[in-house]
Amino acid sequence: MGRLRFVEEIWLLTGRSLKVTLREPWAVVPNIAISLFFLFVYNAGLSGIALLPAFGGIPYLAFILPVALVSGSVGGAGAAGQALIRDIESRYFTKLRLTPVSRTALVMAPMLSGMIQLVVQTVLILLVALLLGLKLPGGLAAAIGVVLLAAGWGLGFAGYAVAAALRSRSGRSAQAATFLFFPLLFLSDTFVPLSLIKADWMRVAARINPTTYVFDAMRTLLAHGVVVTPVLRGLAAIVALAVITLGFAVYTAQRTLRQA
Amino acid sequence: MTKDLAVAAQRLCKRYDDGKEALSGIDFAVKEGEIYGLLGANGAGKSTAVQILTTLLLPTAGSAKVFGHDVVRDQQAVRRAIGVALQDTGVDPLLTGFEALELQGRLYGVSQGGARQRARELSELLQLEEFARRRIANYSGGIRRRLDLAMGLVHRPRLLFLDEPTTGLDPLSRNAIWDFVRTVRKESGTTVFLTTQYLEEADSLCDRIAILRRGVVVAEDTPSRLKRHMRRDVIELEPEDPAQIDELLATVRRLHPDAMQEKEAVRAFVSHGADAARELLDAADRAEISLSGLRVSPPTLDDVFLEITREDDAQHLERGAN
Numbered sequence: 046m047g048r049l050r051f052v053e054e055i056w057l058l059t060g061r062s063l064k065v066t067l068r069e070p071w072a073v074v075p076n077i078a079i080s081l082f083f084l085f086v087y088n089a090g091l092s093g094i095a096l097l098p099a100f101g102g103i104p105y106l107a108f109i110l111p112v113a114l115v116s117g118s119v120g121g122a123g124a125a126g127q128a129l130i131r132d133i134e135s136r137y138f139t140k141l142r143l144t145p146v147s148r149t150a151l152v153m154a155p156m157l158s159g160m161i162q163l164v165v166q167t168v169l170i171l172l173v174a175l176l177l178g179l180k181l182p183g184g185l186a187a188a189i190g191v192v193l194l195a196a197g198w199g200l201g202f203a204g205y206a207v208a209a210a211l212r213s214r215s216g217r218s219a220q221a222a223t224f225l226f227f228p229l230l231f232l233s234d235t236f237v238p239l240s241l242i243k244a245d246w247m248r249v250a251a252r253i254n255p256t257t258y259v260f261d262a263m264r265t266l267l268a269h270g271v272v273v274t275p276v277l278r279g280l281a282a283i284v285a286l287a288v289i290t291l292g293f294a295v296y297t298a299q300r301t302l303r304q305a
Numbered sequence: 306m307t308k309d310l311a312v313a314a315q316r317l318c319k320r321y322d323d324g325k326e327a328l329s330g331i332d333f334a335v336k337e338g339e340i341y342g343l344l345g346a347n348g349a350g351k352s353t354a355v356q357i358l359t360t361l362l363l364p365t366a367g368s369a370k371v372f373g374h375d376v377v378r379d380q381q382a383v384r385r386a387i388g389v390a391l392q393d394t395g396v397d398p399l400l401t402g403f404e405a406l407e408l409q410g411r412l413y414g415v416s417q418g419g420a421r422q423r424a425r426e427l428s429e430l431l432q433l434e435e436f437a438r439r440r441i442a443n444y445s446g447g448i449r450r451r452l453d454l455a456m457g458l459v460h461r462p463r464l465l466f467l468d469e470p471t472t473g474l475d476p477l478s479r480n481a482i483w484d485f486v487r488t489v490r491k492e493s494g495t496t497v498f499l500t501t502q503y504l505e506e507a508d509s510l511c512d513r514i515a516i517l518r519r520g521v522v523v524a525e526d527t528p529s530r531l532k533r534h535m536r537r538d539v540i541e542l543e544p545e546d547p548a549q550i551d552e553l554l555a556t557v558r559r560l561h562p563d564a565m566q567e568k569e570a571v572r573a574f575v576s577h578g579a580d581a582a583r584e585l586l587d588a589a590d591r592a593e594i595s596l597s598g599l600r601v602s603p604p605t606l607d608d609v610f611l612e613i614t615r616e617d618d619a620q621h622l623e624r625g626a627n
Binding site: 049054057058061064065068069131132135136137139140141142143144145146 | 359360361381384385387389391393394395396397398399400404408409411412413414456
């Protein structure tokens with residue numbers, strides 16, 4: 046009977062997480078539906094404003110698609126927290142804590158499984174956008190770039206969701222914690238470019254909000270292809286968020302899993 | 306010396322954040338290969354003790370070792386050595402029993418083939434085969450308990466923790482679990498540490514027991530020696546007319562002040578059963594109470610438990626009065 050390596054532990058636990066997710070596919074549907082709703086409704090209702098010079102010729106579909114993707118990735122991250130809550134509430138998590146598996150693997154596995162779901166979901170939304178007439182001048186490289194940005198942003202949020210789940214140990218409180226998602230998604234150049242936002246406070250908020258840089262990176266990828274500076278800025282925003290939230294998740298895990 | 310012990314607890318304390326003291330410095334030692342029982346009522350501290358020993362909870366003070374590994378400093382070594390079937394754990398209801406068993410084995414480092422083989426073996430042993438391919442959500446309480454037991458044994462641990470393994474089970478399932486625990490110990494020499502609130506369970510299953518009362522071990526010995534320790538007989542008198550029970554109790558109490566009523570009968574602990582019976586029969590005669598039953602018997606573990614908890618209550622009251 047050997048000792049498991051960290052990678053094997055992650056593999057086993059993530060596999061099980063995905064397996065049970067597939068057995069309850071309905072739980073994933075609302076999240077995809079909300080993303081597609083953003084895409085359809087905003088694109089149908091607002092696409093005319095992309096004729097304004099401030100948009101610089103970007104089709105509105107390419108402008109609004111990142112909003113759908115980011116909202117989907119935040120929802121997918123919330124699902125990682127929910128998966129953990131499910132295990133805490135069924136007390137299976139206690140059973141897993143009794144095994145010699147590394148504590149980090151215990152909290153990383155639901156995040157990873159959430160990320161895999163997220164990648165599938167992002168690809169799906171991208172395909173729908175292509176059907177709606179999205180042109181991808183950047184080709185496959187740009188598409189992959191967009192998927193990775195969405196997954197990275199989701200991972201950052203998953204850390205936050207998992208830490209909230211571990212602290213609150215209840216579905217409702219963890220759900221409440223994901224309300225942070227609203228200001229992050231909407232205090233940004235969500236619907237129109239920054240130059241069209243007239244309220245000063247909103248422009249300031251948008252500049253501080255890391256989501257703005259993720260939107261910018263995705264929009265550049267979709268409309269122009271791989272342009273280094275905005276993509277790197279988006280990446281930096283993601284790394285900053287992920288370092289903070291994953292650190293918080295591991296720290297919380299180490300504290301709460303010893304005590305409780 | 307503690308190396309040979311499966312479990313060694315020294316002055317183990319647990320005080321929760323709300324100030325409630327669940328364990329007030331308990332000591333006990335479990336030898337390798339024995340079935341050891343922690344007996345106590347609800348809230349006595351049994352679950353707290355098990356949670357500390359299985360690394361789920363940190364003690365406030367004192368120390369505990371499992372096969373020489375400290376439960377605080379060397380948690381991973383402890384986890385590898387033990388198997389656990391705790392009352393308040395669950396299994397993912399969306400998995401099948403077989404999947405849960407297989408995953409459990411793999412998390413302990415057993416190969417895929419080995420884990421599957423072991424899962425089949427245990428399903429057979431615990432008569433879970435017909436349920437193994439069904440989702441756990443559909444299991445009844447008894448089957449879930451058997452699955453828990455199987456999951457605790459997948460990695461062939463040296464020490465098995467069972468937290469109230471038969472609470473809420475019907476007598477048939479309970480006997481099946483007892484038999485299974487005995488078989489496991491006999492065939493693989495596994496040490497078993499169990500908690501129970503049933504004296505009968507402790508008496509029939511355990512080599513040694515500790516009686517836990519309000520976070521304190523009030524007695525620790527083999528069931529038979531605990532019984533002998535009382536060196537007292539139990540005498541039970543039943544009035545023919547149930548209405549006379551109070552009168553009978555008063556009469557018996559004049560001779561044995563610690564007598565008490567139990568259902569339709571009056572019960573007293575006496576040092577010599579035969580002599581006491583004669584005296585009590587005379588007393589009842591004089592009080593004109595006719596009896597329908599008289600029983601003299603050596604003490605059961607129930608009596609030990611009652612006796613100990615009563616002494617403890619008395620001390621508790623005294624302390625409270627001072």
